[in-house]
Amino acid sequence: MDLLTPYQLRQQIKTGQFQGQTSGLASGYVQCNMAIVPQSSAAEFLLFCQRNAKACPLVAVSEPGQFLLPELGLDLDLRTDLPSYRVFKQGELVDEVLDIRALWRDDLVSFLIGCSFSFEEALLAAGLEIRHISEGKNVPMYNTQLACVSAGRFSGNMVVSMRPMKPADAIRAIQICSRFPAVHGAPVHFGDPQAIGISDIRSPDYGEAVSIKPGEVPVFWACGVTPQAVIKQAKPDFCISHSPGHMLVTDLLNSSLASF
Amino acid sequence: MDLLTPYQLRQQIKTGQFQGQTSGLASGYVQCNMAIVPQSSAAEFLLFCQRNAKACPLVAVSEPGQFLLPELGLDLDLRTDLPSYRVFKQGELVDEVLDIRALWRDDLVSFLIGCSFSFEEALLAAGLEIRHISEGKNVPMYNTQLACVSAGRFSGNMVVSMRPMKPADAIRAIQICSRFPAVHGAPVHFGDPQAIGISDIRSPDYGEAVSIKPGEVPVFWACGVTPQAVIKQAKPDFCISHSPGHMLVTDLLNSSLASF
Incomplete structure (x- = not known):
């Protein structure tokens, strides 16, 4: 399992063969936290991330309704490529699902946020x-x-x-x-x-x-x-996040994030 | 006083017009600790500095007998351009002088060692x-x-x-x-x-x-x-250092030392 490329791992997740936590998998590649909010909240949340970059470092932000992010990975689909998702309504957790295609809306904006797995690999x-x-x-x-x-x-x-x-x-x-x-x-x-x-x-x-x-x-x-704690507190009508430890695995190398 | 260039300050020191501590002077430029030992001890001391680079970071090392270091500054003369020198024999302080021309020997090797003034300026x-x-x-x-x-x-x-x-x-x-x-x-x-x-x-x-x-x-x-404490303990026949706080002021910019 831990020798799969990010693409191979995402394929296993997409098809439901893998539903576990991603810690330690696809070693060397960036994994992301994800927060999805309706466009009506997206501008404010983007500003929050900009003002709190240490806690909410943005790796990528989608266009409204966009679920394919080729800049993060080959055939990468935000609706199917995370092993588990949490769904919130008015800030309350209402469901945990393996796929969010049925919940998708054209006004959803996805925020991909850096994760400590990357720096832990550098420390090790x-x-x-x-x-x-x-x-x-x-x-x-x-x-x-x-x-x-x-x-x-x-x-x-x-x-x-x-x-x-x-x-x-x-x-x-x-x-x-x-x-x-x-x-x-x-x-x-x-x-x-x-x-x-x-x-x-x-x-x-x-x-x-x-x-x-x-x-x-x-x-x-x-x-x-x-950001998850803050979103829950802000109680947007609707939002989706990854389930804890079940991250988006990208094709970006951790080393590509190094600033010098 | 604190608006002099390093060259102007060294001229004042060379001519005996300035004999004080150099902290805060020639702001922006590298100041150095100095240790001068006979050639018979120089190879071992160089190796000590190499092995303990955090305490003894070498900015420059002279050839035996060399007292002009143009790579550190215009007309820079190690025998006259520090405000005060300490002279040691068998590890004991025997004299404190303003000029070491009378003590100079063809076998003396000078070690110029980085000083905290440079990083303190960056912190401020x-x-x-x-x-x-x-x-x-x-x-x-x-x-x-x-x-x-x-x-x-x-x-x-x-x-x-x-x-x-x-x-x-x-x-x-x-x-x-x-x-x-x-x-x-x-x-x-x-x-x-x-x-x-x-x-x-x-x-x-x-x-x-x-x-x-x-x-x-x-x-x-x-x-x-x-390095001064270590030299005193090693008790070479003869050695010279700067007096505490009376550093060699160079023409090198502190910013030129930044590694990235």
């Missing part, structure tokens, strides 16, 4: 340990009191992911992630969780807790869950 | 506060238990400089300093001083203590005092 390639991967868990994520910059109805606080590291490794991680602004870039904080409004580091709001060893500090990155 | 330009500058003090420096890699007689522990910052500013500082490997590059540590063998952050081994405010962490950089 540099010999750094990533604790949740070592421990076979989902990355721990936390609500914070770091306010996003509002745009119309879209507002809220940043969600962050956390990876514990020794300070020297954290410095290296900051250098590496700074090369990848399109996938959240450098961390936004390290050290004291309370300084950004996290009261208990052992109780993440999403994902799973990981161990923090003596001499390590928690390092916090802006997280792609932020 | 990015709007970051540098506490010792705000407080009008010398930067606090500390002996650590971070071992340098030995080369022949040259061995010892790294000396670090410290600048307190909020974590978000420290992340920005890591990004900025990573562009300047020729002037110590990224920090080597942040947070717990004891993790690198510093028992009391309020008592620096060199320079002066600065205040650390709530929410700030100490950030530690490899320091150009390291």
Whole structure:
């Protein structure tokens, strides 16, 4: 499974043969968070992403109604090529589906947002340990009191992911992630969780807790869950997202995102 | 005084009109630490610098006996163009002089080593506060238990400089300093001083203590005092250095050192 090209993997997803999480698959290629909103909300949400680029780094934005994105991948169809989708009405989760062709509308605008998988691959390639991967868990994520910059109805606080590291490794991680602004870039904080409004580091709001060893500090990155949390709060009539961990796998190389 | 070009400043130093510290002068231009050792020690010291490039980043190394370095500056003469020199015999400070022409020997090799003034200018330009500058003090420096890699007689522990910052500013500082490997590059540590063998952050081994405010962490950089400490310990028959703060001012732009 993990030796498939992105195209082959998307074919398996398109035909329903693969319905699982995409973490670790099609290694070397960009995976994306997805948020789909009606055109009536799209301009405001685009502005929100522009103003909060660390949490919502845009890899691509579709035209209204567009579901084929050849610039992201061969035969790539946003309606069928993600393993699982979540459907929201008035901000409430109403369904989880494998295909959104039946829900498609000509006014839907799709936002493809960078994902931490890309920078995690660069960190692993540099010999750094990533604790949740070592421990076979989902990355721990936390609500914070770091306010996003509002745009119309879209507002809220940043969600962050956390990876514990020794300070020297954290410095290296900051250098590496700074090369990848399109996938959240450098961390936004390290050290004291309370300084950004996290009261208990052992109780993440999403994902799973990981161990923090003596001499390590928690390092916090802006997280792609932020736009989902913000959309849910803005309660547009209708919206669709990927299911957590079930990302859009593209033909773009992670290395193509490096800024230098 | 601070509006002089590097050439004009060196002329004032050469003629004895200026004998002070060079911090803040000839803004925008590279200043260097200097260590001069006999040729018999030069190969080992060069190897030490190569193996410990974060503490001893070499901007230039002379030929034996060479005292004019046109690649560093117009009419630049290492014997006269620093405001003050220290002379060591068997590792002991024996004299502090304004001119080393009378001490010059055909076997002396000069090492010009990058200085934190260059990256501090880049940090200030990015709007970051540098506490010792705000407080009008010398930067606090500390002996650590971070071992340098030995080369022949040259061995010892790294000396670090410290600048307190909020974590978000420290992340920005890591990004900025990573562009300047020729002037110590990224920090080597942040947070717990004891993790690198510093028992009391309020008592620096060199320079002066600065205040650390709530929410700030100490950030530690490899320091150009390291080679001086190592040379003193290796006790070569004869050596010369700049006096602390009395640097060689070159015609090289700080921006020319940026790696990207």
